[in-house]
Amino acid sequence: MQLPTASTNASEQEFVELRLAQVPLRQTVELVRIDLPPEQAEPLLERGVLPGCRICPVRSSPSGDPIISIDGSLLAFRKETAACLCVRLITQFRDAG
Amino acid sequence: MPTLSASPCGSCAQHRTQSLVKLGLSPGKWDYLVALAGNPNVGKSTVFNALTGLRQHTGNWPGKTVVRAEGAFEHEGKRVKVVDLPGTYSLQAGSADEEVARDFVLFGRPDVTIVVVDATRLERNLNLVLQIREITDRVVVFLNLIDEARRHGIAIDAKKLEKELGVPVVQGIARESVGMDELLDAVHAVATGVHSGQQIRIARHAPRVEQAITGLVPVIEDVFPQVPNPRWVALRLLNADEAVQEAVRTGELGQLSRDDTGDLVELAPEWGREQVLDAAMRLRWDLPSDFHDVVTQRAYEAAEEVAARVQMGGLKKAGFAFDRKLDSWLTSRIFGFPLMLLILALVFWITIEGANVPSSMLATLLVENGRPLLHELASAVSMPWWLDGFLIDGVYLATAWVIAVMLPPMAIFFPLFTLLEDFGYLPRVAFNLDSMFQKAGAHGKQALTMCMGFGCNAAGVVATRVIDSPRERLIAIITNNFSLCNGRWPTQILIATIFIGALAPSQLGGLVSAAAVVGIALLGIVMMFFSSWILSRTVLRGEATSFSLELPPYRPPRVLQTLYTSVIDRTLIVLWRAVIFAIPAGAVIWLISNISVGGLTLAHHSVAWLDPLGLLLGMNGVILLAYVVAIPANEIVIPTILMLTVLTGAGAGGEGAGVMFEFGSVGVTGDLLRDGGWTLLTAVCLMLFSLLHNPCSTTIYTIYKETRSAKWTTVATLMPVVMGVTVCFLVTQVWRLIAA
Numbered sequence: 001m002q003l004p005t006a007s008t009n010a011s012e013q014e015f016v017e018l019r020l021a022q023v024p025l026r027q028t029v030e031l032v033r034i035d036l037p038p039e040q041a042e043p044l045l046e047r048g049v050l051p052g053c054r055i056c057p058v059r060s061s062p063s064g065d066p067i068i069s070i071d072g073s074l075l076a077f078r079k080e081t082a083a084c085l086c087v088r089l090i091t092q093f094r095d096a097g
Numbered sequence: 098m099p100t101l102s103a104s105p106c107g108s109c110a111q112h113r114t115q116s117l118v119k120l121g122l123s124p125g126k127w128d129y130l131v132a133l134a135g136n137p138n139v140g141k142s143t144v145f146n147a148l149t150g151l152r153q154h155t156g157n158w159p160g161k162t163v164v165r166a167e168g169a170f171e172h173e174g175k176r177v178k179v180v181d182l183p184g185t186y187s188l189q190a191g192s193a194d195e196e197v198a199r200d201f202v203l204f205g206r207p208d209v210t211i212v213v214v215d216a217t218r219l220e221r222n223l224n225l226v227l228q229i230r231e232i233t234d235r236v237v238v239f240l241n242l243i244d245e246a247r248r249h250g251i252a253i254d255a256k257k258l259e260k261e262l263g264v265p266v267v268q269g270i271a272r273e274s275v276g277m278d279e280l281l282d283a284v285h286a287v288a289t290g291v292h293s294g295q296q297i298r299i300a301r302h303a304p305r306v307e308q309a310i311t312g313l314v315p316v317i318e319d320v321f322p323q324v325p326n327p328r329w330v331a332l333r334l335l336n337a338d339e340a341v342q343e344a345v346r347t348g349e350l351g352q353l354s355r356d357d358t359g360d361l362v363e364l365a366p367e368w369g370r371e372q373v374l375d376a377a378m379r380l381r382w383d384l385p386s387d388f389h390d391v392v393t394q395r396a397y398e399a400a401e402e403v404a405a406r407v408q409m410g411g412l413k414k415a416g417f418a419f420d421r422k423l424d425s426w427l428t429s430r431i432f433g434f435p436l437m438l439l440i441l442a443l444v445f446w447i448t449i450e451g452a453n454v455p456s457s458m459l460a461t462l463l464v465e466n467g468r469p470l471l472h473e474l475a476s477a478v479s480m481p482w483w484l485d486g487f488l489i490d491g492v493y494l495a496t497a498w499v500i501a502v503m504l505p506p507m508a509i510f511f512p513l514f515t516l517l518e519d520f521g522y523l524p525r526v527a528f529n530l531d532s533m534f535q536k537a538g539a540h541g542k543q544a545l546t547m548c549m550g551f552g553c554n555a556a557g558v559v560a561t562r563v564i565d566s567p568r569e570r571l572i573a574i575i576t577n578n579f580s581l582c583n584g585r586w587p588t589q590i591l592i593a594t595i596f597i598g599a600l601a602p603s604q605l606g607g608l609v610s611a612a613a614v615v616g617i618a619l620l621g622i623v624m625m626f627f628s629s630w631i632l633s634r635t636v637l638r639g640e641a642t643s644f645s646l647e648l649p650p651y652r653p654p655r656v657l658q659t660l661y662t663s664v665i666d667r668t669l670i671v672l673w674r675a676v677i678f679a680i681p682a683g684a685v686i687w688l689i690s691n692i693s694v695g696g697l698t699l700a701h702h703s704v705a706w707l708d709p710l711g712l713l714l715g716m717n718g719v720i721l722l723a724y725v726v727a728i729p730a731n732e733i734v735i736p737t738i739l740m741l742t743v744l745t746g747a748g749a750g751g752e753g754a755g756v757m758f759e760f761g762s763v764g765v766t767g768d769l770l771r772d773g774g775w776t777l778l779t780a781v782c783l784m785l786f787s788l789l790h791n792p793c794s795t796t797i798y799t800i801y802k803e804t805r806s807a808k809w810t811t812v813a814t815l816m817p818v819v820m821g822v823t824v825c826f827l828v829t830q831v832w833r834l835i836a837a
Contacts, residue, residue, distance in 0.1 A: 038389060038390075040642065042187075042189065042393075043186070043644075043645060044645060045393060045397060046186030046187050046221070046224070047186065047221065047645060047647060048218065048220060048221035049645075050397050050401075058421070059424060059425065059428060060430070061428055061430070061433070061528055061529060061531070061532065063531075063532030063533075064532075065528075065531060065532060067424075067428065067528070067648065071218060071220060071221065072217055072218065072249050072251075073217070073218055073647060073648075073649075073650075074424075074647065074648040074650075075645050075646070075647055075648070076524075076528045076531070076645065076646045076647075076648055077645050078531065078532075078535060078541070078641075078644065078645075081644075081645065
């Protein structure tokens with residue numbers, strides 16, 4: 001599902017887009033896009049995983065599936081799902097802008 | 098929490114509490130109908146229990162309520178029926194349990210819908226509130242868990258939220274019955290029309306969408322005049338919501354909404370239904386292609402905006418170090434599995450050690466002392482021998498054994514398991530096991546239904562409704578029987594104690610038995626993965642769908658309440674069921690052991706006939722016959738085996754003496770079984786077969802009800818038996834090879 005990105009300022013285009021699966025633990029990132037078909041993205045949206053929100057992988061399971069912290073609650077994903085979440089780093093630079 | 102409930106007008110609050118009469122189940126007639134809706138795991142069932150005085154099972158994990166529960170109370174002279182709905186994140190139902198909730202809110206025409214909201218996750222919860230507000234004005238919002246929100250540093254301006262939503266908002270803590278009076282008043286006000294919900298339309302659709310909706314609404318109203326919310330139906334149809342399209346196609350949409358007399362309305366004509374679908378399809382052409390995404394996005398934005406306006410931030414946050422620390426152990430890469438096994442083993446060890454003494458006391462009381470006493474009484478009233486035997490040696494003895502064998506372990510195991518559930522451990526188990534379920538092509542939530550199966554397989558099968566993919570749900574249903582249920586725990590525990598625990602020095606006996614039972618339970622889980630894997634590679638081919646699971650915060654278990662509910666509700670209900678099945682089984686056992694054909698009793702004939710097969714599987718004819726007699730309920734397998742062993746082993750079947758029992762403790766039971774020719778191999782094979790055989794009659798019936806398919810019911814029934822026979826045969830042959 002291609003939801004509109006949270007903000008699309010030209011100055012921010014230079015930021016490299018990452019996949020949530022690549023983000024190290026305890027690194028807070030901002031969700032840009034969910035690359036999943038609507039029927040699979042919908043449950044995520046319903047649980048508050050929305051473009052523009054801040055998410056932080058806090059743990060990973062015995063098999064490497066991430067647990068993320070979002071809006072104060074903990075959600076467990078599968079690795080495959082995490083690989084479909086497009087995120088970007090939140091830097092001081094951006095906050096200042 | 099006293100700080101909140103102490104209203105300035107103390108007498109008033111007291112008065113109101115007194116005016117609440119909890120009516121419990123089935124009110125018969127009611128003045129108004131209240132629905133409890135909300136996201137999963139926000140405390141709907143807790144609110145339900147607080148209002149009705151019922152003890153609907155509650156637990157700290159999402160998806161616990163899968164069917165709707167009904168109850169009633171009386172407040173200010175009005176009888177109110179309450180319906181507790183399964184949790185749902187939105188009204189776009191995905192799984193079977195969410196559909197129950199959606200259909201009821203949409204078409205059940207509740208007089209008031211209470212939306213229970215988790216105050217710590219307001220934004221996400223408001224999404225559902227707004228969706229329900231779109232359908233009806235008769236809503237009360239109950240902001241639950243405000244104590245947890247405070248710990249998170251969140252406070253919510255309820256008055257402001259009330260203005261934003263145009264409906265009453267009540268704050269409270271359902272676990273501690275805080276805010277219930279205010280909730281009752283608000284419900285009363287909305288139901289009686291004192292507080293009429295303000296018409297607020299959250300303007301959030303683009304003009305072109307609004308245009309399409311306005312175009313479609315008259316068509317729907319024309320064909321389905323009874324539908325209370327044509328605007329919502331229109332939007333769903335434009336969105337190509339398959340469930341709503343199907344409801345229109347079959348006319349179910351009109352059927353679900355009853356008219357005021359409660360009768361079903363007439364089925365809308367077919368041409369009309371087609372007309373609605375055609376119109377929706379035509380209008381959809383004019384909409385932009387990203388229409389669905391835009392609508393979804395707007396809905397979440399609206400919730401976000403409202404939440405931002407009413408939340409007061411900047412409060413001090415309590416530390417969540419404990420939760421995080423605990424999670425870092427319980428879901429750790431290294432310690433996650435060992436800790437899970439350890440917790441499981443600990444629960445069994447406490448059960449085994451704790452149940453031993455009361456079990457033998459009950460056996461002494463009911464069997465050793467009770468039976469002779471009853472015989473004396475019977476002879477005092479000069480009862481004929483056959484009636485005396487039938488009633489006392491058959492019916493009474495089976496019942497007494499069921500109680501002695503089952504009651505103590507259940508009374509210990511259930512509360513312990515419920516405490517873990519209340520604490521929030523089950524979702525962590527599901528999380529730990531998910532990757533294996535995924536590899537097996539199954540759904541991660543199958544781990545939750547597996548845990549429910551540890552209590553009762555029938556309950557586990559019903560719990561599979563939380564799984565939205567039909568393929569994965571079917572796998573979960575078919576393989577649920579590999580969760581050892583409470584009917585089989587006592588068998589496992591008793592046999593492990595007698596034959597395996599006895600191999601170890603006496604101090605370690607309990608631990609070794611517990612380890613053996615954990616081993617069998619683990620084997621069950623392995624078999625579940627294995628059969629899920631086979632199924633998803635063969636007849637139920639497919640890949641695992643993505644899933645996400647919310648890990649709820651740990652909540653301190655309410656010990657006393659848990660003890661009370663799990664002993665009264667679960668233990669006694671299960672025991673009662675066992676007794677119901679034990680009575681006829683006892684009668685059958687007595688009859689087959691006292692009716693002789695050709696000099697030998699029927700039981701002797703059957704045992705002799707089954708013996709060759711039994712021996713091939715490492716067991717004997719007695720055990721197989723016991724399994725045949727015990728098809729109605731697994732609980733009575735052990736009592737049946739004991740009765741049949743005494744009967745055939747000692748050869749004292751005839752002459753109307755009935756079944757002989759002169760023992761009361763576990764040790765003597767063991768001696769008896771060894772005299773009956775039991776070896777360690779017999780014990781191991783019995784434990785394996787107890788794990789791997791057909792589900793009990795209740796579960797089979799439940800599987801049929803849930804799948805509506807004779808084919809899958811047969812598969813679910815026979816597959817475990819085939820596996821059990823194969824495994825027992827292989828174990829026996831290998832064992833004998835090694836022994837020889």
